[in-house]
Amino acid sequence: MIKMENVMYKYKDNTVALNNINFDLDKGNIIGLIGSNGAGKTTLILNCVGLLKPNKGNITFNKKELKYNKKFLLNLRNHVGVVFQDPDRQIFYSKVYDDIAFGPRNLGLNESEVKKRVDYALKMVNAEKFKDKPVHFLSHGQKKRVAIAGVLAMDNDVIFFDEPTAGLDPDITEKMIALLKRISNEGKKLVISSHDMDLIYNLCDYSYVLNEGEIIGSDKTNKIFLKEDLINKAKLKQPWLVRLHKNLNIPLFKSEKALYSFFNQRSESFFS
Numbered sequence: 001m002i003k004m005e006n007v008m009y010k011y012k013d014n015t016v017a018l019n020n021i022n023f024d025l026d027k028g029n030i031i032g033l034i035g036s037n038g039a040g041k042t043t044l045i046l047n048c049v050g051l052l053k054p055n056k057g058n059i060t061f062n063k064k065e066l067k068y069n070k071k072f073l074l075n076l077r078n079h080v081g082v083v084f085q086d087p088d089r090q091i092f093y094s095k096v097y098d099d100i101a102f103g104p105r106n107l108g109l110n111e112s113e114v115k116k117r118v119d120y121a122l123k124m125v126n127a128e129k130f131k132d133k134p135v136h137f138l139s140h141g142q143k144k145r146v147a148i149a150g151v152l153a154m155d156n157d158v159i160f161f162d163e164p165t166a167g168l169d170p171d172i173t174e175k176m177i178a179l180l181k182r183i184s185n186e187g188k189k190l191v192i193s194s195h196d197m198d199l200i201y202n203l204c205d206y207s208y209v210l211n212e213g214e215i216i217g218s219d220k221t222n223k224i225f226l227k228e229d230l231i232n233k234a235k236l237k238q239p240w241l242v243r244l245h246k247n248l249n250i251p252l253f254k255s256e257k258a259l260y261s262f263f264n265q266r267s268e269s270f271f272s
């Protein structure tokens, strides 16, 4: 899979956005990339998928060093997808169907295979209702789903999601979390960047903490969030379930549901 070793990336204005980055996608199935604004999350993703080229260090895909020629990048695109932070950066066509069909058509698939891919992707993101709407009439959350459908239609093995829940309301955020779980259950590897700690805690099995362009910690998600000093150093906050565990001295629950079911069972035995 994708691996970064000692990567440094400097923008043209000399901002060093990544420094000495070691990042390995084999560490988990859903990998979290957490960091505050400007920490370097987007830059790291763009380097991983070959859209930016590091100034130092190396990046490998299936043990082969990334090359920046058309052929190599085209092959990389067949395996690795990105859902950008801003859906407007991703959607090019005015019709939803055509936009989602763009990738599969580019792969040279015939129209019936393209339709199969588009229908599958529309269903996954629950966007069948607005498939005939012009893209410019869609809300931000709907556009985000179209952007994801476009990536799903490519049937990549790995998908990077840059801030998948930014700008979404609570209901759509919940649906997005369910969608990310569904995509993972289909056997795809996900990398999710976010400063929403509850989202990462809920979804990811392994996480990297980025701060000012450097990875200051990485571990299994349930372990990394217990390291309060590390989370504070990254200017982030521990997930609410971790704070409850620490401040009320109750077990550490993975989800809100697990917390309620634990206490419901206890109160049943208490009253009976």
Ligand SMILES: Nc1ncnc2c1ncn2[C@@H]1O[C@H](COP(=O)(O)OP(=O)(O)OP(=O)(O)O)[C@@H](O)[C@H]1O
Pocket: 011, 012, 013, 015, 016, 017, 035, 036, 037, 038, 039, 040, 041, 042, 043, 044, 085, 195
């Ligand atoms: N095109 C650019 N030119 C110069 N500096 C840039 C450019 N893009 C990003 N940077 C700088 O690189 C650093 C990392 O930015 P990046 O966008 O990767 O952070 P981020 O963690 O994705 O932040 P956010 O949570 O706000 O999306 C920041 O200091 C930012 O100002």
Ligand SMILES: [Mg+2]
Pocket: 041, 042, 043, 085, 162
């Ligand atoms: Mg970003």
